Amino acid sequence: MNVEVRGLTKTFGPASAVTDLSFEARAGIVTGFLGPNGAGKTTTMRMMLGLVAPTSGTATFGGRRYADLSHPSASVGAVLDSAGFHPAHTARDHLRVYARMGRYGPARVEQVADLTGVSAFADRLTRTLSTGMRQRLSLATALLGDPQVLLLDEPSNGLDPQGIAWLRHFVRELAAAGRTILVSSHVLGEIENTADHVVVIRDGRLVTTGPITGLYATATVLARSPQADLFAAKLGQSGIRVERRQPDLLRVHRLSTAEVAAAAASHGVMLHEITPERPTLEQAFLDLTGGSG
């Protein structure tokens, strides 16, 4: 089930939060939805789900608007940071209420609880849960209907490193099984190993969209070689920008590590070290999204 956003716009009084935003999220891949704080990610997701009425534009899931889906919670699951729980409900109570609402059996409650690690605190009152536990409970609720599309708004908020690694793996598996996943984040690093595609927005407008490797276009690779002079010359001849950092260390622009290795091999150059410059990747994102975001 593909997700299509067409010309979404939302104005709050005089201020516009999202302006004429269009993008797609396809089945079978993870789409990262990136933008600095206040870029309009949450507002966009809320409009997609019919929680906030768009000023104009549409969002469809397999061609239908969210409210027109015949069984919405079985088609689309969402984890939104603002969703809450009744403080006097246990985690299991919460799941039971929404399982009833979506017509899913009691067995499904236990399944999603096991799947998300909620089982460990299923009988605790939601008011006593930590941020990470609440995040897991939100995810469990979203998964009740085994939906084909998942919208995750900053899902790693509050998760510990194991939790983040688990979520990353989980999201990749779902995508591999043909699900459509849209994950928002304000930090590229958080989803660079998860997302295949990215949609980058700033001030409510689309900045760029495409494969995540596209962001590497502005990235750099450090290459250490005893034949640095030769390598720099050869790369220079191919029109590739190279900086000399140290006598034996080159900074190669706009090539991936694989491309640098291939180039070295084709020129018979020996490499001692080859390192992608990760801060530069983040820098590429910051450049795109306008600096200090």
Place this chain on the structure above:
Amino acid sequence: MSALLAAEWTRLTSTRLWLWGVLAALGSGGLIGLLALVGPENFTPPLPGLDTSQGTHVLLGLLGFTVFAPALLGTIAVSSEYRHRSITTTALFAPRRWTWLVAKLVIYAGAGLAYGAIAATTAGASLFGVATLKGITLGLPAATVAALLARIALAMAVYSMLGVAVGALLRNQVTALVAVGAYFYMIETVLMIVPGIKALYPYLPGGATAALTGFTYLADAIAGQTGAAEAHLLSAPAGGAVLVCYALIAAAVAVVAPLRRDIM
């Protein structure tokens, strides 16, 4: 719709709200018993005793005055969803928002009826108990007492629906609670002083409630103060119907206006 009803039922029974409801119902019924034990003749100012029809009427009327409590429970049911933001998930699972509002109205009408049944049974049992204890007979025939109690129980069911509707309309828990309380205990009484409004009294929630519960103390008092002829109340079924209309109007307004608002 059956899934939504089941979900609301689970929501109601999995918190202690229902327990508080049962306690409040027992309490308000028991309070009538306590007042009967004290005896209306010992109130300040003294009222006719339990063995007079008026005395029994007064005590039953006081129970009718507690219809406010089930209304509050209905209000809390909706406004707490906004307060604790579970409304987001509810709206995701049931994007057509009127559907879950209707489910809440139905479930809380039932819960209000149960509340009323408990309160009325407790009150009835304690009235007859106190009468036996004091060696007197109630001033009203048992059948009349039972009928009046049943009407109060019914009023409580309708008030629960009103509470749900007001909660959906105002969304903010405190505002909704204050609005419901202020209206029934103050605003309507103040309105009565305006001459024109008085003619409308039978159709206002208070007047309709008085018709349904058969407790006309307020109407009589107003008639007495203003020296006007006693206000004519609607029949009990008509009063009940007027109350249901108020609940439906409030629910309809809640559906067409605030439920369309953005859920942030």
